[in-house]
Amino acid sequence: MRRFISSAASAAVLAALLAGCAALPASSELDAVAARAIQTSFSERGIAKLDRIQQDLAQAACSSDKAPDEATAARIMAEAKAGVKWPAGGWYIGDFREGERIAQSGRGMTWTDTSTAPSANGGNCYNCHQISKQEISHGTIGPSLLNYGRNRGVTDLLAPTAQPIIEYTWMKLYNARSYSACSTMPRFGHMGLLDENQLRHVMALLLDPRSPVNQP
Amino acid sequence: MADPMRIRAQVAGSNATVRVLMAHEMETGQRRDSAGKVIPAWFIQEVSATHNGKPVLAAQWGPAIAKNPFLQFTVKGAKAGDKIAVTWKDNKGDTRTDEATVA
Amino acid sequence: MKHAITAAAALALLAGAAAAQQPAAKTGADAIAEYRKLLEDGNPADLFEARGARLWTDKRGPKNASLEACDLGKGPGVVKGAFVELPRWFDDAGKVQDLETRLVWCMERYQGFSAAEIAKTPFDRGEMANVTALATFVANASRGLRFNLPQRHPQERQMYEVGKRAFFFRGGTHDFACASCHGVEGQRIRMQDLPILTKNPGDGVGFAAWPAYRVSAGQMWGMQLRLNDCFRQQRFPYPGFGSDVTVALGVYMGVNAKGAESIAPSIKR
Amino acid sequence: MTTRRDLLAGAAKVAALLAAAGALPAARAAWNNTAFEAKSLADAAKAFGGGAPVESKEVTVTGPDIAENGAVVPVGCATTLAGAKRLLLLVEKNPNVLAAAFDVNDLVEPSFNTRVKMGQSSNVYAVAITADNKVLYAVKEIKVTLGGCGG
Numbered sequence: 001m002r003r004f005i006s007s008a009a010s011a012a013v014l015a016a017l018l019a020g021c022a023a024l025p026a027s028s029e030l031d032a033v034a035a036r037a038i039q040t041s042f043s044e045r046g047i048a049k050l051d052r053i054q055q056d057l058a059q060a061a062c063s064s065d066k067a068p069d070e071a072t073a074a075r076i077m078a079e080a081k082a083g084v085k086w087p088a089g090g091w092y093i094g095d096f097r098e099g100e101r102i103a104q105s106g107r108g109m110t111w112t113d114t115s116t117a118p119s120a121n122g123g124n125c126y127n128c129h130q131i132s133k134q135e136i137s138h139g140t141i142g143p144s145l146l147n148y149g150r151n152r153g154v155t156d157l158l159a160p161t162a163q164p165i166i167e168y169t170w171m172k173l174y175n176a177r178s179y180s181a182c183s184t185m186p187r188f189g190h191m192g193l194l195d196e197n198q199l200r201h202v203m204a205l206l207l208d209p210r211s212p213v214n215q216p
Numbered sequence: 217m218a219d220p221m222r223i224r225a226q227v228a229g230s231n232a233t234v235r236v237l238m239a240h241e242m243e244t245g246q247r248r249d250s251a252g253k254v255i256p257a258w259f260i261q262e263v264s265a266t267h268n269g270k271p272v273l274a275a276q277w278g279p280a281i282a283k284n285p286f287l288q289f290t291v292k293g294a295k296a297g298d299k300i301a302v303t304w305k306d307n308k309g310d311t312r313t314d315e316a317t318v319a
Numbered sequence: 320m321k322h323a324i325t326a327a328a329a330l331a332l333l334a335g336a337a338a339a340q341q342p343a344a345k346t347g348a349d350a351i352a353e354y355r356k357l358l359e360d361g362n363p364a365d366l367f368e369a370r371g372a373r374l375w376t377d378k379r380g381p382k383n384a385s386l387e388a389c390d391l392g393k394g395p396g397v398v399k400g401a402f403v404e405l406p407r408w409f410d411d412a413g414k415v416q417d418l419e420t421r422l423v424w425c426m427e428r429y430q431g432f433s434a435a436e437i438a439k440t441p442f443d444r445g446e447m448a449n450v451t452a453l454a455t456f457v458a459n460a461s462r463g464l465r466f467n468l469p470q471r472h473p474q475e476r477q478m479y480e481v482g483k484r485a486f487f488f489r490g491g492t493h494d495f496a497c498a499s500c501h502g503v504e505g506q507r508i509r510m511q512d513l514p515i516l517t518k519n520p521g522d523g524v525g526f527a528a529w530p531a532y533r534v535s536a537g538q539m540w541g542m543q544l545r546l547n548d549c550f551r552q553q554r555f556p557y558p559g560f561g562s563d564v565t566v567a568l569g570v571y572m573g574v575n576a577k578g579a580e581s582i583a584p585s586i587k588r
Numbered sequence: 589m590t591t592r593r594d595l596l597a598g599a600a601k602v603a604a605l606l607a608a609a610g611a612l613p614a615a616r617a618a619w620n621n622t623a624f625e626a627k628s629l630a631d632a633a634k635a636f637g638g639g640a641p642v643e644s645k646e647v648t649v650t651g652p653d654i655a656e657n658g659a660v661v662p663v664g665c666a667t668t669l670a671g672a673k674r675l676l677l678l679v680e681k682n683p684n685v686l687a688a689a690f691d692v693n694d695l696v697e698p699s700f701n702t703r704v705k706m707g708q709s710s711n712v713y714a715v716a717i718t719a720d721n722k723v724l725y726a727v728k729e730i731k732v733t734l735g736g737c738g739g
Contacts, residue, residue, distance in 0.1 A: 023473070024473065024476050024477060024480065025477070030477065030480045030481070030484070031484065033477065033480075033481055034480065034481040034484035034485060034488075034567075035484075037481050037485065037563035037564055037567060038484075038485055038488055038564055040562070040563065041558055041559055041563050041564035041565065042550075042555060042556040042557060042558055042559070042562070042564070043556060043557050043559060044556050044557070045556060045557035048491075048554065048555065048556045048557065049556065050556050052490055052491045052492065052554065052555055052556055053488075053490045053491075053555065053556060054490075055488075055490055059489040059490055059494055060489075062489055062494075063484075063487050063488050063489045063496065064484070064487050065487060065502075065517070104734070106737050109491075109492045109493065109554045110551045110552065110554055111551055111556070111557055112551065124493075124737070126509060126734075127508050127509055127737055128508065136347045136510075136733070137509045137510045137733040137734050138509060138510075139506070139507050139508040140505075140506050140507050141499075141500065141503075141506050141507075141508065141513075184494075184499050186492070186493040186494055186495075187494065191492050191493070191494075192492075193493070219369070219370055220369065222365045222366060222369060231697065235360065235361050236361075237361050237362075237363055237365055237366055239363075239366045241537075242705075244705070246683060261619045262619060267695065270695070272693070272695040272696050273690070273691070273695075273696050274690075274691040275688060275690045275691065276619050276620055276623075276624075276688065276689045277687070277689075278624040278684060278686055278687055278688065279684075279705075280679060280682050280684070280687040280688075280704050280705050281687060281688060281702060281703065281704060281705070282537075282659060282660040282702075282703040282704060282705050283363075283537035283659070283660075284363035284366060284537065285702065286361035286662075286701075286702060286703050287700070287701070287702050288361070288664075288700070288701040288702070289690075289696055289697070289699070289700050289701075290697035290699060291695065291696055292694070292695055292696060292697065293695075307619075347654060350652060350653040351652075351656050351733075353652050354654060354655055354656050354662070355656065357651075357652055357662035358660065358662060358703075360662075508737060509733070509734060509737075510656060510733050511656075534656075534657045534659055534660040535657045535659055537659060537660075588656045588657045
């Protein structure tokens with residue numbers, strides 16, 4: 001015990017629970033120890049403030065190797081859906097070339113970035129997804145989006161049959177938790193990572209029949 | 217004073233394969249620091265080598281050689297126990313020579 | 320499907336190349352593997368390892384002493400085998416320490432450096448750069464050995480549990496946790512294979528590959544900087560050098576890697 | 589691993605001796621500033637007194653098809669030409685194309701490997717210049733990928 005008292009402050013956080021016993025504390029106590037360790041291990045730097053480790057429900061409920069219970073999952077999805085902001089004027093589609101540029105960029109929001117404005121951010125899309133055939137350096141964390149619109153039968157963006165998939169895609173980009181409570185995908189609209197216009201451009205990349213994504 | 221090179225000289229048939237790692241920034245002179253100031257060029261310009269004291273290699277390098285440079289070349293007729301010395305000289309006039317024994 | 324596409328892309332690339340000296344069609348993954356193999360032949364980590372070896376025996380610091388009295392867990396001055404058992408509990412420090420925090424502790428104790436000052440120094444600068452070189456030297460002495468972190472001390476077991484929770488903790492603007500990229504087998508980000516870190520990912524993979532010479536930065540990275548840059552990319556705030564979370568993650572990854580052969584120091588993109 | 593450090597022993601001292609004895613090649617031909625400022629293969633070759641470049645099977649360029657990072661790209665140049673006196677490595681899309689120039693003589697194999705920086709995907713050239721100033725080359729495209737998280 002004396003050892004702990006003389007040790008550094010960071011160890012003291014963990015030491016309290018030990019109190020000479022050889023067995024591990026109960027899981028809930030370990031949760032508390034870990035929570036304190038996380039809160040004391042980080043400091044703010046540049047635009048990366050400490051509020052970033054204050055979890056909301058969608059983060060906290062998806063922070064273990066077990067999925068949240070059904071009620072919690074349902075609540076996360078319902079709140080996500082309710083919070084989706086639809087594009088002004090029902091205008092969903094921008095320029096697929098701009099969309100490709102956004103999809104390529106993995107920049108933004110780190111402590112070495114200087115602005116939190118969406119214009120400073122990329123979409124990180126290729127980090128996780130295959131998108132256009134031309135880019136071979138793509139991740140596999142998310143599903144392939146090659147021929148995204150084409151595979152879903154989008155041949156005319158103005159056709160009424162295209163509207164459901166357009167709305168689904170907007171919702172997915174705005175807040176991926178709308179459909180999957182613990183989706184790995186960032187909540188681009190909800191968290192203010194991409195603005196309305198940037199989302200329109202990514203929509204175009206995925207859905208515009210002229211986009212490289214939708215070429216046979 | 218720059219860190220020593222790592223030199224490996226290994227017998228390969230009647231020759232010796234020499235692999236050299238040099239500790240050097242190889243700054244291109246085309247990058248800017250966080251304050252926007254150009255970082256001055258600083259790179260190895262000349263590399264030479266001797267085999268038992270006799271010059272065998274002479275090279276000129278530009279700033280496009282990667283940081284902490286690697287060089288591989290093969291000295292003809294070198295045997296185990298022979299000495300291979302490598303020298304570099306950079307654009308600021310700094311120089312360094314290290315030697316290895318062929319193994 | 321995935322393989323068919325990358326193969327096609329590689330073929331297109333070959334067709335575009337002017338030289339006719341390519342043997343057969345390669346997939347993108349094969350080509351990357353070839354690139355990595357070419358780099359292994361001369362790893363600049365050797366330069367840092369050599370500097371670390373000198374720093375271990377040189378008399379330095381306010382006390383003008385070497386680090387040869389430092390106990391890395393296998394007894395004073397014993398370097399070989401220490402790396403594959405870290406992080407571990409240290410009686411003298413009264414806490415669980417990873418390789419880098421242990422080195423800093425020894426630099427304070429035996430050489431008279433200020434551990435707090437070193438912890439505040441940016442990576443790649445001053446004494447912090449020396450810590451990285453020392454870590455490279457210590458890791459190199461355990462090359463080829465297998466990870467076997469002790470879990471006898473209750474603090475070691477508790478740090479494992481803390482590390483596990485930190486690993487799954489989602490936060491930041493992008494909701495990322497360590498687990499977002501390293502919780503599933505066989506995934507990659509862009510072209511880079513992501514090691515699964517919730518279990519032994521195999522010899523020389525993940526925890527068993529660092530410290531590594533990081534080609535993109537032209538720097539030697541120890542595990543502390545590896546984790547620091549992971550958290551940066553996770554859009555988290557700044558993790559303190561040797562903070563509980565970083566050491567606990569080391570315990571979590573190291574214990575999970577039990578039996579994996581260390582190839583550190585390695586070379587990475 | 590253990591032998592490497594032994595190989596280095598006393599290197600600096602030996603070098604000083606060698607230099608004093610005049611054994612090291614003195615600053616022979618000065619660094620060719622014109623060549624290292626060249627923007628094209630032809631200009632770089634001209635700076636070494638060479639003529640018009642011609643593709644040749646007697647010159648080889650080696651490197652990966654894809655580089656995971658442009659900061660370090662392993663490349664090599666070699667030739668089977670009897671009359672070669674110099675080998676160059678060039679990266680077409682770098683701001684200055686010439687990366688390295690190696691003298692060719694009877695004491696070393698006319699084959700050198702090093703690592704270059706590439707700002708983007710580019711053709712990489714190995715160029716041999718002969719004693720009678722012929723310029724022969726081989727070319728290979730190396731694609732530089734975007735890697736990691738990209739942040």
